[in-house]
Amino acid sequence: MRARYSAFALGDSAFLLAGWHPDVRPAALELDSELRWYRLDIVGRTAGGLLDTMGTVDFRAYWRAADGTAGVQSENCRFARVNQRWAYLGEA
Numbered sequence: 001m002r003a004r005y006s007a008f009a010l011g012d013s014a015f016l017l018a019g020w021h022p023d024v025r026p027a028a029l030e031l032d033s034e035l036r037w038y039r040l041d042i043v044g045r046t047a048g049g050l051l052d053t054m055g056t057v058d059f060r061a062y063w064r065a066a067d068g069t070a071g072v073q074s075e076n077c078r079f080a081r082v083n084q085r086w087a088y089l090g091e092a
Contacts, residue, residue: 016031041060043060
């Protein structure tokens with residue numbers, strides 16, 4: 001989850017797409033260059049250990065827009081292990 005957040009903060013859509021589960025990966029991803037992501041709080045998680053194949057991460061990511069507005073993206077997201085790596089599946 002921290003790697004996904006960092007990719008959003010850096011505007012690295014290629015990294016995000018590569019980490020998406022192949023069953024649900026979009027063909028393209030356009031990130032909003034007006035948003036600055038500045039904080040990530042991991043609220044909780046389930047599974048996701050060394051021997052697990054599935055897991056969830058509950059998080060809050062904070063952003064600020066160029067016009068000064070701010071907000072929080074909250075999500076409880078699912079991940080599955082694909083070829084020894086965690087892949088994003090979407091909201092739980």
